[in-house]
Amino acid sequence: MTAALRMLAYDASADQCAEICRMGESTTLECMKFFCQQVEGLFGEEYLRAPTPTDLRRLLARGNKGNFQNCPSGWGGAYSGRKGRPTIILESVASYDTWIWHAFFGVPGAQNDINVLGQSPVFDKVIAGNSPTVVFHVNGKRYNNAYYLADGIYPRYSTFVKTISNPTTQSQKLFAKKQEAYRKDVERCFGILQSQWAILRHGAPMHKRSTLRSIMMTCIILHNMIVEDEFVEEEFVEPVEEDLMNPLASQVYDGPVDWNGVRIPFTPVQRNGINQQAFWDRIENLESAYIHTMLQNDLVEHNWAIEANQ
Structure with missing residues (x-):
């Protein structure tokens, strides 16, 4: 040891x-x-678990959301990345306390973020209908999908809220400023991870890919253990104010719910015990560019209204 x-x-x-x-x-x-x-x-x-309903309630109460980024680690051969060095991509989701809730490691660094997302299991439970449901209201509209704050390169999914690359109005500039500030949590998390475990900062030409994955997961597990042991919530308590990116009026349910907040029972039909129609409906909702745009616009107006009131 x-x-x-x-x-x-x-x-x-x-x-x-x-x-x-x-x-x-x-x-x-x-x-x-x-x-x-x-x-x-x-x-x-x-x-390395996904957030439980209890975890989601705590994260929403704190007012920060997870992020979605990449961080390279070394390997060779066909894994030469965009920077001319052998890299393997780590996709992760992190929260304000730098706890890593999701880690997907092993994709060659030559691939872009969209290709990584296509191979990632990050939305598997959402598509399967087994993930908790977060219901919130923003700008007078109800939404029942939690979302990640992401870079602009990611697709226009309903589960992503991206920055506005070229904001023109004052409300859009405020939104972009807040979104990008919240997204710094994951970069801070990677900085802490690499400072604690120096092996992640350098290449590892003697290791196989399976060994590299085991090393990466071990470092993340030990990192989360340290966060659990040392993080004190009270040290980070700020004056109570309405969160500009995540409305306070939110509820978390253990599974899918209807518009009245009633749990939708799982009724397997058709092939392999899977409700085929519900399965494709969840994929369509997940990949909805319309919901993505509507949510982003509502968040822009929501933030601007709060700023004006203050």
Whole structure:
């Protein structure tokens, strides 16, 4: 464990640990691999989980939302990325306390964000109808889909709220300023992650892709453990004011609900126990550019109205 943690935290090589741990280089590498596999196997379910309804209520109450970004780590061969170096992409969702709620690692760095999204399991539970439902009202309209704050490169899905690249009006400029400020949480999270685990800052040419994934997941799990142990909510409490990006009038349900807030029962029909019509309806709602545009416009007006009142 000492050798594994020194390699993860300080990017020490296997032979650098020999003097302290008195193990050969190959034995030290095997210990590090075994340590990462066991951490992921024992703690992955708890510390790499998607937000539960309780987690969502806490996040909404705090008024910050998760983000959606990429961060590279090293590998070789066909994984040469856009910067001319071998890279593997990490897709993640992080909240204000830098807890990482979703991590998808292993896509070659030569691919763009849209291709990564197409392979990511981030919306699997939404499409399957197993995710919690967040209902909120903004600008006099009701929405029943939670959303991520994302870069402009991502598609116009109802689950993404992107910045306005060329804002022209004062209300649009205010919205872009707030959206981009909230999105800094994920960049701060990556900075902390790399400062804690130096192995993520440099290339790892001796490791296989499966080993790199295990190392990445282990670092994220240990990072979330540190956040859970050290983060004190009261230190970050600010004066109570209405959140400009997430309306306070929101409710979280364990599953799909109708417009009256009544739980929709799961009634499997047709093939493989899946309601085919409901399945495609959820995909259509997820990928709706109309809902995306309407939500963005409503948030712009909502923020501007609050600013004017203040």
